[in-house]
Amino acid sequence: MRILIADDHTLIREGLRKILEESLSFAEVHDVSDSADLFKKAVGESWDIIISDISMPGYSGIEILKQIKEHAPQTPVLMLSMHSPEQYAVRAIKAGAAGYLTKESAPYELVKAVQQILSGRKYITSEVAEVLAGSLEEKSDKAPHEQLSDREFEVFKMLVSGKSISEIGDILSLNVNTISTYRARIMDKMKMQSNADLVRYAIQNNIV
């Protein structure tokens, strides 16, 4: 039973290893500390399960997950994250993850997840399931910013560049309230809560 752990923090990697080894004595646990190694090992060797942190330096966890799923589709991948499910769970599951756990989870949950996944099933916590269900309501198959209308996107870019609502109004010769409405719709469509989220999204998706 070969398990591969990927996390850039040694302390966490070793902690996970000990938790797993204690409960799954038959496990042969290997680990990697960055995206490149993860990818290389993930597709170059054969694993019963891969447990990977979702936020590692370099490529985003989701990106690597997709790569792994493309080259080794049969290997189940359990994603671990520091973030609440809203952030990544849906994208992770869509990208083919066999499960999604936050680091708040109890050790026994990790073990349970691994066992369940090893038995060929997925492991979806009720928390994730809820988010997942919500995501099915809308047709959110498009990248968030692609759902924006032209005007909305125009405003989005200006917000991201640091312009205030009223500045944008001036530039576009529109009422402040109009811009506010656009902003609200942008937030709604992109499921974000603050301008900071928008900026982060824009940088990470090279929209700037």
Place this chain on the structure above:
Amino acid sequence: MRILIADDHTLIREGLRKILEESLSFAEVHDVSDSADLFKKAVGESWDIIISDISMPGYSGIEILKQIKEHAPQTPVLMLSMHSPEQYAVRAIKAGAAGYLTKESAPYELVKAVQQILSGRKYITSEVAEVLAGSLEEKSDKAPHEQLSDREFEVFKMLVSGKSISEIGDILSLNVNTISTYRARIMDKMKMQSNADLVRYAIQNNIV
């Protein structure tokens, strides 16, 4: 030998516990998962060492560290962080930490640090030492965010994470205007014009 671990992520807490228990068989390891509990236990009971994550929800790690040092000055505190030393090490040491380790550290380093601190000394890695030394030089060549005071930096992080002025005021139990003033000073010191600039800076400098 009583050790107290503080981290909001169960998986990490348990991992640390196992690492410690394995190498320090005489240790009696307890743990807490949030700032409030940490503070209560830290000053209410007697510990040989406290190991605390620096970024927990609620109060910032530095803030709690100061509190602990005020009420239980003799208890050594080893700070753990996800971030590279540049971000927090100097602040932590100044606030009285007995050491600063990142989660990239190897388990043996954690154990070594704990042992050294238990023997009454501080544990400063060469990495941290370097940053520390650098911080003593002229302040002109400091990175923009290093010029911020602790409070300012705290507010900076919250702004960057998308929190509004009033939310921050609530969290820190300060008047909105106070937070506004901090923001103005941050903008001034960092020579930036908008929250978007701050977010960009934070992402580019891995402060998130």
Place this chain on the structure above:
DNA sequence: GTTTATTGTAGTGTTTATACTACGCATTTT
């Protein structure tokens, strides 16, 4: 060891943003 700069804190008055609502015009869906 007194001046000077920095830090933590808030009040006041003004400008901005937000929430909620609405409405006509296109475009889809049924």
Place this chain on the structure above:
DNA sequence: AAAATGCGTAGTATAAACACTACAATAAAC
């Protein structure tokens, strides 16, 4: 063809953010 969305646009009322000012407590410098 009728009904439901989606989009561009604002008004009003309320909440939040900002600029400016101030002041005491440290901390640093001279």
